[in-house]
Every structure is written in C-alpha cells, then in structure tokens.
Amino acid sequence: MRLIVGLGNPGSEYAQNRHNVGFMAVDEIVRRHNFAAYKQKFNALISDGRLGTEKVLIMKPQTFMNLSGQAVGEAMRFYKLEADDVVVLYDEIDLAPAKFRIKFGGGVAGHNGLKSMSQHIGNDYHRVRIGVGRPVQKNQVANYVLGNFGKADLDWLVPLLDSIADAAPKLTLEKLNDFKVAVEQKLAKTAPLEEDKPKPVAAKKKP
Structure with missing residues (x-):
C-alpha cells in the first residue's frame, strides 16, 4: 500500500494559502480517481482508493503543519508501512x-x-515539491506562504494540479520518474512553464 500525504493547515481560513498546496493536490487526486x-x-x-492496481491511502494531517509527522507516523505504525511507502506533496519556495x-x-x-x-x-520518504516562489524579503517568508x-x-496552479492528479497512478511505482515525465507531458499540452529560477514575489504584510 502507498500512503500519499498532502501537507497543509486545517481550517477554511488557510484553504487557499500557498502553504496548503499539498492539500489542494491530494484533494484533486481524491476527486479525479x-x-x-x-x-x-x-x-x-483520510481517504482510501486505488491508483491502477495499487491500494492507496490519502492523508491530510489535521495537526497543523508543524506537527504533521505525528499523524503520518501513527498511520504508518497502524498499517505497518515503511518510510519508502510514503509520498509527501508540499509547497516549495525554492x-x-x-x-x-x-x-x-x-x-x-x-x-x-x-x-x-x-x-x-526519518528522511527516507518520497517528495513531490510544488513550487510557489519566494518573497523579495527573506523576513516575509511566513507571511508569504500563509498568504x-x-x-x-x-x-498555472489549476493546470499543474490537474496534471498531478492525471499522473497520480504513477505515484505507486517504485521509481517516480515516470510520474514526473507524465506531469511534464500533460503540462506541455496546456501552457509553457516559467523559468526554473524562482522569481521573488512581494509578500503582503498581514494586519
């Protein structure tokens, strides 16, 4: 069984935050499949289903971001999973x-x-890093990701989440490079990607 985890914060006030793009990605997988x-x-x-022939558990920890590992560890112990069985989707400012x-x-x-x-x-789990860019000022990172x-x-967000969900069955493979290729191919049919280098984005200060 594969455990696919989206990272984010619970609550409607955080639902559209950049920090919640992991939640958004797994929600689209759940809906699509x-x-x-x-x-x-x-x-x-948690939500269970199949991707291809593989049984999959989707998880959105409700402990808030800083304690996400507690929920994942509990599920792994219950299902007797190894870290290598886990795929984590999350926001990446770099x-x-x-x-x-x-x-x-x-x-x-x-x-x-x-x-x-x-x-x-531990560290030996699979990761899907979803780029959200970074703010101009380093001291505004928290405000930026919580914006x-x-x-x-x-x-760009809708096509990317759509492509991730479309390619999700390949997340069950031992090596995930086929997943990466499938996402890139789907994106190429929609819109060109931006340059690799993150572009600074001004973060709005919260009142």
Whole structure:
C-alpha cells in the first residue's frame, strides 16, 4: 500500500494559502480517481482508493503543519508501512511558481512540515515539491506562504494540479520518474512553464 500525504493547515481560513498546496493536490487526486469520502482517523482526514492496481491511502494531517509527522507516523505504525511507502506533496519556495520536482530523502530546507515528518519517520520518504516562489524579503517568508494564491496564480496552479492528479497512478511505482515525465507531458499540452529560477514575489504584510 502507498500512503500519499498532502501537507497543509486545517481550517477554511488557510484553504487557499500557498502553504496548503499539498492539500489542494491530494484533494484533486481524491476527486479525479473517485476515492472514498474523507473521514477522521490518525488526527488526519483520510481517504482510501486505488491508483491502477495499487491500494492507496490519502492523508491530510489535521495537526497543523508543524506537527504533521505525528499523524503520518501513527498511520504508518497502524498499517505497518515503511518510510519508502510514503509520498509527501508540499509547497516549495525554492522553486518558481508552476515548477515541481520529485526527490527521495534529503534535508528539510527549513520547511516545518518536513521537519516534523523527519522527526517521526526519518528522511527516507518520497517528495513531490510544488513550487510557489519566494518573497523579495527573506523576513516575509511566513507571511508569504500563509498568504492566499492570487487570481493570476490560477493560470498555472489549476493546470499543474490537474496534471498531478492525471499522473497520480504513477505515484505507486517504485521509481517516480515516470510520474514526473507524465506531469511534464500533460503540462506541455496546456501552457509553457516559467523559468526554473524562482522569481521573488512581494509578500503582503498581514494586519
């Protein structure tokens, strides 16, 4: 079984935040592939279904971002899963908007959700890094990721989430490069991607 985790914060006030793009991605997978309705378990919202022939559990931790690993660790122990069975989708400020990368293992690059994951399950899990860009001023990162996507962002966000959901069956493969290729091919049919280098975006200060 594969455990696919979207990172984000619970609550309607956070639903459109850049920090919640992991939630958005798994929601689209659940919708597209007719997974079961979400239910509460492991301090998370979970939904089960199949991608191809593989049984899959989708998870959205409800512990807030900084404690995400608690819910994931609990589910892994219950289902007797290894870290290698886990795929995590999350926001990445070191990638430009509309860019994405896959990665296995490695550090956490200051991401609080990944810090919690590493504390509870180690570092050897699969990652889908979804680029959201970064603010001009380094001290505005928190305000930026907790800010909402703008209307203009939908031009790249909707096609990217659609492409991720379309290619989701390949997330069950041992090596995820086929997933990356499938997403890129789907995106190429919609709109060109931006440059690799993240473009600074001015973050609005919260009152």
